Amino acid sequence: MAVTIKDVAKLAKVAPSTVSRVIANNPRISQRTKERVREAMEQLGYYPNYNARSLVNQSTKTLGIIIPSSARIAFQNPFFPEVIRGITTKAYVEKYGLYLSTGQTEEELLAEVKEMVQSRRVDGILLLYAKQDDKVMPYLIEENFPFVLVGRPYDDQLKELVSFVNNDNVKAAKMVTEYILLLGHRKIGFIGGNLEYTVTIDHKEGYRRALANAGIPFREEYVVYYDEVEEGGQEAVIELMSLEEPPTALIVADDLMALGVLRMLDEMDVSVPEEMSIISFNNAMISELSSPPLTTVDIHIFDLGFQATECLIEKMKDPERPPAQIIIPHKLIKRQTCRRLLKS
Amino acid sequence: MAVTIKDVAKLAKVAPSTVSRVIANNPRISQRTKERVREAMEQLGYYPNYNARSLVNQSTKTLGIIIPSSARIAFQNPFFPEVIRGITTKAYVEKYGLYLSTGQTEEELLAEVKEMVQSRRVDGILLLYAKQDDKVMPYLIEENFPFVLVGRPYDDQLKELVSFVNNDNVKAAKMVTEYILLLGHRKIGFIGGNLEYTVTIDHKEGYRRALANAGIPFREEYVVYYDEVEEGGQEAVIELMSLEEPPTALIVADDLMALGVLRMLDEMDVSVPEEMSIISFNNAMISELSSPPLTTVDIHIFDLGFQATECLIEKMKDPERPPAQIIIPHKLIKRQTCRRLLKS
Missing domain, CATH: 3.40.50.2300 (Response regulator)
Structure with missing residues (x-):
């Protein structure tokens, strides 16, 4: 049997409505009561319904990841898994979940992003590609929805408007x-x-x-x-x-x-x-x-993902924050495929 | 300005409460009214709030993907991206979203799965690994939560209880x-x-x-x-x-x-x-x-992911369905690294 708000209320000796307010982190509930209710929740193994909580908090604690529509190619290239690993690492620490795009054409992807934004399925978006004639980024700018680009905008005029993490x-x-x-x-x-x-x-x-x-x-x-x-x-x-x-x-x-x-x-x-x-x-x-x-x-692919996520979370905390442009350094790794040409 | 339920109600010439019922797909609303309301929604570009809708429908239309805790290794191996590509392809067609695990130790992963299940963040789970002493699978079995394993259970006794997609x-x-x-x-x-x-x-x-x-x-x-x-x-x-x-x-x-x-x-x-x-x-x-x-x-890594997703969606539709065991065929691909040993 699932534990309910009533069970928690009973154990914490408060009204069920108080438990709801604690879940919503209502400032009008005292710290002492909050602690008592949270203890009761933990003791009983009560998890507030994710959707109810999201609705109350106006936040999903979820970030959307938009991978290029040509998924077949993308996923075979070790670049994308490694970026996602960086994102995952930061998201875990900040207790954000990750929601992955599934669209496989540009149209599908745009429809998906619109749905994510309009229905508030995610709090912010990480856009993992930058290309010509892309419609996703202009849409996110127009909606003033928090997002960070991994790469740089194709259109130089957008550079000032967009937060991005890139290599030089x-x-x-x-x-x-x-x-x-x-x-x-x-x-x-x-x-x-x-x-x-x-x-x-x-x-x-x-x-x-x-x-x-x-x-x-x-x-x-x-x-x-x-x-x-x-x-x-x-x-x-x-x-x-x-x-x-x-x-x-x-x-x-x-x-x-x-x-x-x-x-x-x-x-x-x-x-x-x-x-x-x-x-x-x-x-x-x-x-x-x-x-x-x-x-x-x-x-430093991992860092591209990690820092983009950090940047996005900062942006969501403070929507007035000006766009940030972060450049991740690169480094030559000499192995065995280059050789000095002998003078002829 | 965001479009509201009231705007939709006005255009469709119904009460706002009727619009809510259409969103929840209430069987008491006539098909004709539903169509009229849906047309108005489309015309105005109205998207119902994802969390509100999920709460009403008792469904998130989201599948959780649990990747092994050793994410660094996992993600460098092309196996996982390709399984996820298979999952993505099927999920897109069935209009399911994908929620990715982020935990990096076994304990983190278990805590994350518990949160997904208890707070109803996802409708079902795809478990992408099968190993000894794993605590995630027994937990899912105990909770009777819909999931499909890619691989086979380590413990033979669990074989009858679990739906899985595997190679022989x-x-x-x-x-x-x-x-x-x-x-x-x-x-x-x-x-x-x-x-x-x-x-x-x-x-x-x-x-x-x-x-x-x-x-x-x-x-x-x-x-x-x-x-x-x-x-x-x-x-x-x-x-x-x-x-x-x-x-x-x-x-x-x-x-x-x-x-x-x-x-x-x-x-x-x-x-x-x-x-x-x-x-x-x-x-x-x-x-x-x-x-x-x-x-x-x-x-056929892609098929492993695709069929596991199909199997999970079937299972979610019909919880009484007995566990399915699907074996994906394999095929020898002869290239250039094997040679006949000369008789000495």
């Missing part, structure tokens, strides 16, 4: 390109992700700047974008290796794609790093386990 | 061992996961049976278990390769661990498959991208 991806890609240049490479290929995402645009910009600073012409044929993580890396390798002057080094959008690049080069009998240097981004666990282990950039 | 892991491991035996191998190492999990016990049993059927003695020194996915595979290789008679083939618990095994063998200059055959389980995307691509067993 331009700087990271510039650093990576400079590192490859310092190793003596001049023919450097760039295998980017989907150009609709801000991270791809930023990576390309960093690559472009480093080449310009070094006085090396930007060659359009050295730049390929791939949407599909899996096949992408492999097709990109075929494209680049078929050029009259194939690159001697490749900058790859992320570790999973780099795994596909390594596999394709292995198939073509191109040895890494002897004949081709590879550098990627993310430092997911697979980057340590590949053969050879990948030189990559640690973007 | 004994059969899969037996098949894998028989395949390796047919290729002429006799010295076959087994690198299992944590022995507290039922999947590890079942893999070992299948391996043992295949050897027994072939009249090959079971050698304790050929069997190693590793808890930590990452380092585990690598340490296991050192252990096995240091034996006086090292194995010529390795059966590895999952693809991620196999990636670590490949990397360690590469470091030791042991070539795969020429000097060592490798076979693993799961058929995650990384198994296609490794060099060489892994021979593995497709366990």
Whole structure:
């Protein structure tokens, strides 16, 4: 038999309505009474109904997580699970629950977000992607609903309006390109992700700047974008290796794609790093386990999720708080896929 | 300004209390009135408060997902994201939301499940692991709360009481061992996961049976278990390769661990498959991208999640339904890490 408010009231020797007020944390109930009622609740194992409590408190103690609509790709990429791990860790400490989006097209996702917001299913939202023509973010801004973006807004004009947690991806890609240049490479290929995402645009910009600073012409044929993580890396390798002057080094959008690049080069009998240097981004666990282990950039994915959650909770506590822009540092992790080019 | 019940009532030309009854899907309201009210709601963009509606309907339209407490390891293994993708796909179609566990120790997880159940935060639970001395499952059984397990109960006595969706892991491991035996191998190492999990016990049993059927003695020194996915595979290789008679083939618990095994063998200059055959389980995307691509067993992870969700929703609709045991088929995926041993 489930324990009821009446049982609690009886044990605590108060009226049932007093128990309800304690659950709602009504300031008009004295601290002493609150403690007595809470003790009785604990003793009897009484849990207030979640929905009743949420209704009274006007709060769900739940955060929504919006993952990109292309869930198949997203979930295979270790980036998303690791961001969610960061979110989970912070949410647990702050006693927030997590509500996961399930929509698999952009339209489904937008409908889902509207439902979350309008029906107050969640108190705030973590948006795990930033892309062109996205309708979710403008909707959240319009509704003035608390949310934090992991990434940066595609549209620069929104930068001032939105709280976001991101890496400096331009700087990271510039650093990576400079590192490859310092190793003596001049023919450097760039295998980017989907150009609709801000991270791809930023990576390309960093690559472009480093080449310009070094006085090396930007060659359009050295730049390929791939949407599909899996096949992408492999097709990109075929494209680049078929050029009259194939690159001697490749900058790859992320570790999973780099795994596909390594596999394709292995198939073509191109040895890494002897004949081709590879550098990627993310430092997911697979980057340590590949053969050879990948030189990559640690973007501290866990921290992106953790700090976005912290930022969102602060924002929910104080809606007047101005938007915060948090940049998580990155770090070059040298392993075994890059090599100095011998002077010829 | 938010749209209220009064606005809807006015447009639909009914009393506000009628609108409330339509939201609660009260059978005493005529179909015609319901349609008129729902049209008005849609026209005005009115969303009933989620918590109020849940309270009235005694249903949250939300499923809880309980992932193992060792979240760091769990989330790096592509198994969990892919199960969740299966769950997400089915949940979306059935208009269920997903609530994710955040606890990171066994105690935290149990407390969280109790809170979910007692406060009716979710309508049913998907339990994504089966292990020894687990307290979550006995609690759910005791509370008679709808749940479905992905895996099988550790305790055979619970098999009749619990709905679960699983692979036949004994059969899969037996098949894998028989395949390796047919290729002429006799010295076959087994690198299992944590022995507290039922999947590890079942893999070992299948391996043992295949050897027994072939009249090959079971050698304790050929069997190693590793808890930590990452380092585990690598340490296991050192252990096995240091034996006086090292194995010529390795059966590895999952693809991620196999990636670590490949990397360690590469470091030791042991070539795969020429000097060592490798076979693993799961058929995650990384198994296609490794060099060489892994021979593995497709366990249809997506289907495990999808069917568990379907089973749970059926169970919630009909609480009297007897427990269902669903076995998802497996399939050998031959790639490039196994080779026939030449007769010496």
